[in-house]
Amino acid sequence: MSRGKKLDLFIGADIDDSWNEVQSTRKTKISSQDLEPQKHFLVFAKEKRRGKIVTLVGEFQIEKEDASATLKLLKKKLGCGGIYKDGFMEFQGELKEKLRPLLVDLNFRFKKGH
Secondary structure: OOOOOOEOOOOOOOOOOOOOEEEOOOOOOOOOOOOOHHHHHEEEEEEEEEEEEEEEEEEEOOHHHHHHHHHHHHHHHHHHOOOEEEEEEEEOOHHHHHHHHHHHOOOOOEEOOO
């Protein structure tokens, strides 16, 4: 069994020699429109993954190339690792206080309270 795949056992179901893999749908809907940075309303989220803290920022509605360039710039300024997937940028560590001014400098806006 490989890491990262979710398996689901159905109670009362016939279990054959094979496992059933659960196909999860995408959590967010990625819009087909690309918005300017001023029209974004970003939010922060904090999660724990394998005992480490991950800071999520999103949802971005820009082209993947632009998002990758922005992510690369932010990772270099913050000195941390990260990834862009499903419209959210994920950064390793608790970086909300450092990340917010950098995104404001790039003309991104945030929802109130975030």
